[in-house]
Amino acid sequence: MKEVPDASAPKRMDPHTFRLDRSVPGALNDFDTHALEEALRIGEQEGDGEVVALLMGPPKAADSLRKALAVGADRAVHVADDALVGSDLIATSRTLAKAIERESPDLVVFGQQAADSDGAVLWAAVADRLRLPIISQAASLELADGKAKVKRQTEYGYDVIEAPLPCVVAVSDAINEPRYPSLKGIMGAKKKPQDSVTTADLGLGSEEVGETGSRTEVYAVGEPPPRGESRRIEDNGDAAEAILEYLAEKKLI
Amino acid sequence: MPTLVYVEDHKGEPVNGSLGVLSKAAKLGDDVAAVLCGSGVEGLAEHVGKYGAARVLVADDPALEAPLPQPRVDVLAKLVKSEGFDTVLFGASVLTADVAAGLAARLDAGLNWDLIDLEEQDGKLVGKRPALQDSVLLDVGWKSEPRLALIRSGTFEPVESGGAAEVTKVPVEVEDWSKQAVMLERAHEESEGPSIEDAEVIVAGGRGLGKPENFSLVEGLAKALGGAVAATRAVVDAGWYPYASQVGQTGKTVAPKLYIACGISGAIQHKVGMQGSGTIVAINKDPNAPIFEYSDLGVVGDVHEIVPKLTELVKAKRGG
Ligand SMILES: Cc1cc2nc3c(=O)[nH]c(=O)nc-3n(C[C@H](O)[C@H](O)[C@H](O)COP(=O)(O)OP(=O)(O)OC[C@H]3O[C@@H](n4cnc5c(N)ncnc54)[C@H](O)[C@@H]3O)c2cc1C
Ligand SMILES: Nc1ncnc2c1ncn2[C@@H]1O[C@H](COP(=O)(O)O)[C@@H](O)[C@H]1O
Numbered sequence: 001m002k003e004v005p006d007a008s009a010p011k012r013m014d015p016h017t018f019r020l021d022r023s024v025p026g027a028l029n030d031f032d033t034h035a036l037e038e039a040l041r042i043g044e045q046e047g048d049g050e051v052v053a054l055l056m057g058p059p060k061a062a063d064s065l066r067k068a069l070a071v072g073a074d075r076a077v078h079v080a081d082d083a084l085v086g087s088d089l090i091a092t093s094r095t096l097a098k099a100i101e102r103e104s105p106d107l108v109v110f111g112q113q114a115a116d117s118d119g120a121v122l123w124a125a126v127a128d129r130l131r132l133p134i135i136s137q138a139a140s141l142e143l144a145d146g147k148a149k150v151k152r153q154t155e156y157g158y159d160v161i162e163a164p165l166p167c168v169v170a171v172s173d174a175i176n177e178p179r180y181p182s183l184k185g186i187m188g189a190k191k192k193p194q195d196s197v198t199t200a201d202l203g204l205g206s207e208e209v210g211e212t213g214s215r216t217e218v219y220a221v222g223e224p225p226p227r228g229e230s231r232r233i234e235d236n237g238d239a240a241e242a243i244l245e246y247l248a249e250k251k252l253i
Numbered sequence: 254m255p256t257l258v259y260v261e262d263h264k265g266e267p268v269n270g271s272l273g274v275l276s277k278a279a280k281l282g283d284d285v286a287a288v289l290c291g292s293g294v295e296g297l298a299e300h301v302g303k304y305g306a307a308r309v310l311v312a313d314d315p316a317l318e319a320p321l322p323q324p325r326v327d328v329l330a331k332l333v334k335s336e337g338f339d340t341v342l343f344g345a346s347v348l349t350a351d352v353a354a355g356l357a358a359r360l361d362a363g364l365n366w367d368l369i370d371l372e373e374q375d376g377k378l379v380g381k382r383p384a385l386q387d388s389v390l391l392d393v394g395w396k397s398e399p400r401l402a403l404i405r406s407g408t409f410e411p412v413e414s415g416g417a418a419e420v421t422k423v424p425v426e427v428e429d430w431s432k433q434a435v436m437l438e439r440a441h442e443e444s445e446g447p448s449i450e451d452a453e454v455i456v457a458g459g460r461g462l463g464k465p466e467n468f469s470l471v472e473g474l475a476k477a478l479g480g481a482v483a484a485t486r487a488v489v490d491a492g493w494y495p496y497a498s499q500v501g502q503t504g505k506t507v508a509p510k511l512y513i514a515c516g517i518s519g520a521i522q523h524k525v526g527m528q529g530s531g532t533i534v535a536i537n538k539d540p541n542a543p544i545f546e547y548s549d550l551g552v553v554g555d556v557h558e559i560v561p562k563l564t565e566l567v568k569a570k571r572g573g
Pocket of ligand 1: 112113120137173346347458459460461462463484485486487488499500501502503504505515516517518519520521522523526536537538539542554555556557
């Protein structure tokens with residue numbers, strides 16, 4: 001799970017480092033709440049399933065992990081280290097693969113995408129490092145007989161794919177309706193184990209992660225091609241009229 | 254700059270997105286090879302060769318029958334090493350995103366994604382990547398070779414440059430763990446539903462409608478405007494509306510004169526399917542929804558209130 005800038009926070013690239021400014025308030029990546037929900041559902045179905053929330057991110061991202069615990073995760077692992085700053089896909093997948101290996105889970109669930117990077121690729125890099133089967137874009141997930149069965153959409157319709165456990169599954173945001181934390185959950189979260197792990201704990205040298213461990217870079221931050229003027233209105237009961245007027249003005253009606 | 258372009262195929266044809274990337278690569282340099290990975294794909298090689306590749310490499314093996322990523326990573330990893338490609342390009346799709354990221358990990362190579370252009374600046378390859386909901390445009394690059402890139406779908410048009418490519422078969426060896434995921438059912442097309450590609454007006458609904466029954470609101474407005482109904486992947490995946498109506502990266506690409514988005518957040522993967530629309534109107538109760546970044550008229554409000562009222566107004570206007 002990832003912490004991303006809160007949707008209401010102004011998002012900007014730092015003009016010096018060309019990295020996303022992460023000093024703004026953060027929130028748990030919405031897409032990952034679906035991954036957690038799916039893991040909780042499976043844990044409940046299996047009866048004794050333990051759900052571990054794993055997050056790599058700065059110290060303040062501990063708040064997002066606590067939210068995962070409040071919602072129902074049994075345990076949290078926070079990979080936090082100054083050396084990780086500036087990690088790209090290669091460095092991030094290396095770090096997460098090591099952290100996942102330590103847990104030797106039966107199932108690894110990813111979200112659909114990180115709302116700040118829109119990569120929607122990380123799982124495949126992690127799965128390759130773990131030498132585990134990967135199924136992405138899961139719109140449904142069933143576990144039976146030691147196998148995961150997934151229905152997923154591609155450009156051509158729906159595939160049904162199966163893989164033996166352990167495996168990696170990345171879920172679509174339509175797979176479920178994530179639950180909200182209860183008051184009891186919020187109170188109980190503080191008592192649940194929340195481990196903080198460094199790169200050294202994972203057996204990684206500082207040159208293997210962060211900027212030095214990365215293979216991509218950003219040279220410049222520019223403006224996108226300009227768009228035409230755009231109008232914004234708030235509904236005070238007369239939005240329908242305003243839309244109709246606009247359509248008439250544009251000769252669209 | 255020996256460049257390899259991955260050419261995806263579907264139903265016995267190379268897909269347009271891949272051919273577009275191949276054409277672009279051929280414009281950037283001469284040393285361009287295309288690779289086909291599948292079962293019974295050798296026959297496509299000649300056709301692919303017309304889009305600027307000097308060579309077409311063919312990995313043809315039953316192990317590559319299903320469009321699954323991991324066997325393809327095995328093939329490409331060996332190929333990139335043995336042939337010394339320093340650049341590997343993919344037209345983005347559900348399949349190639351996973352192939353590219355797996356290959357990046359295997360080769361310890363940098364991957365830049367969602368690129369909308371590639372250019373050479375002072376001998377250096379530079380990619381253009383829109384970020385933060387397309388509000389900034391980044392110049393991105395690679396610190397080492399090979400350089401891997403996923404190009405946003407629909408970015409480059411295929412251009413036939415004629416010429417014949419040299420066709421070579423390449424060996425296929427697949428790792429054990431790459432064989433574990435198996436395709437039970439493939440590309441089950443749920444194509445019921447009207448065609449939306451030619452509609453002049455589209456009213457689209459997303460998860461903000463709250464429940465499947467509320468699609469009737471969208472249908473009512475579409476009918477009043479004489480338009481078609483579209484949907485997001487979120488509601489198609491959830492079974493609220495048929496796949497044939499989906500707009501976006503894995504759905505249809507549409508360009509009506511008017512596109513009204515109701516309860517749609519406006520994710521990039523949705524945007525790529527409708528950004529060519531003449532006028533975009535969005536109704537969303539969240540003032541921070543990304544869709545407002547690219548709508549001509551953004552309305553912050555509740556679809557349940559606004560859409561029925563608008564439908565009545567349109568009916569009255571068009572009727573009178
Ligand atoms: C590889 C890949 C391919 C994809 N392909 C596609 C594709 O082809 N097409 C596609 O659409 N998506 C695609 N997606 C998914 C995409 O990323 C989004 O998850 C999806 O578009 C979200 O759909 P949505 O806007 O309906 O739902 P949400 O993102 O949940 O948005 C719902 C919106 O409704 C608003 N809302 C809620 N209640 C109300 C109300 N009462 N009134 C007004 N507004 C309200 C909310 O504020 C929110 O903004 C793809 C993703 C990936 C990773
Ligand atoms: N820093 C991180 N820590 C843990 N998981 C992450 C992190 N970044 C991304 N992920 C997971 O990878 C998924 C895809 O991310 P991305 O490929 O960056 O869009 C997310 O939905 C998360 O499940």
